Amino acid sequence: MLFDTFGTVVDWRGGIIREVSTFFSRHGIDSDAEQFADDWRQRYQPAMERIRSGERPFVRLDVLHLENLRDSLRNAGIDQGRFTDDELLDLNMAWHRLDPWPDSVEGLNLLRARFLIAPLSNGNISLLTNMAKRAGLPWDCILGAEVVRRYKPDPQCYLDTADVLGLQPAECVMVAAHNDDLAAAAAIGMHTAFVVRPHEHGPSQDQDLEATGPWDFICNDIVELGRLAGSAS
Known part of the structure; x- marks a missing residue:
């Protein structure tokens, strides 16, 4: 069982808003933390696309x-000159300190009793390890983009991850x-297993509100997936 992490297992938006809000308050910055968090995240896919396209190395x-x-x-x-490099690096580490969705740890433990479980995430190894330690995510191993040097949804990312496991x-x-x-x-x-996270992008989310493909499992949360997959195994 291989898991996307940002949005599926952890609440990236809530965590980033919290960290940005604290950072802004500490530095006396009067800016909207929610808007900033969304802007930061919106740069995620375009940045990876430059690597997927071969425009820059991994x-x-x-x-x-x-x-x-x-x-x-x-x-x-916001003038970056008012911050030290260490302060910006610490804010960047917010992605290592995200909270799990309320069902994630229980659901992962249910699945781990029957299956090998690991992230297949675009996160790097130290990020996913720190996240797991803080959030109590019981991965059997840490896999993903840095292991295979590719970003999802590059098909080779999925193929090479399976190969690393000998599967x-x-x-x-x-x-x-x-x-x-899931389509990739x-x-x-x-x-494939679709887990509904209707609030990943906040109250105005308009994507991934329901399954749009013939996925093998369609679940409201990871606990439900644990029960369904356990009975099907």
Whole structure:
């Protein structure tokens, strides 16, 4: 069982808003933390696309997040000269300190009793490890983009992750709250599980509110997936 993490297992938006709000308050910045968090996240896919397209070599997500943070500060008209490099690096570490959704830890433990579970995330190894330690995520191992040097939804990301485990794609289930992630995994032969996260992007979310493909499992949360997959195994 391979998991997308941002949005599927952890609440990235709530965590980033919290951290940005604290940072702004500490520095006396009168800016909208929610808007800033959304702007920071919106730079995520375009930054990875430059690597997927071959425009730049692979770099880990921490590097992209820091570059995007600086761009978001410029976009918000916030002078970066008022911060030390260490202060910006610490804010960038907010992505390592995200909270799990309320069902995540219980659901992962249910699944781990029967399956090998691991992230198949665009996050880098230290990010996912720190996140797991803080949030209590019981992964059997840490996998994802930095292991295979590719970003989802590059098909090779899924294929190489299965290969690292000594498995065929058909022996894996990709779990995600994002239909496009599952479509990419299904295209190379993985099974699929859709977990509904209707508040990942906040109250105005208008995407991934329901399954749009013939996924093997469609669940309201990871606890439900644990029960369904356990009975089907």
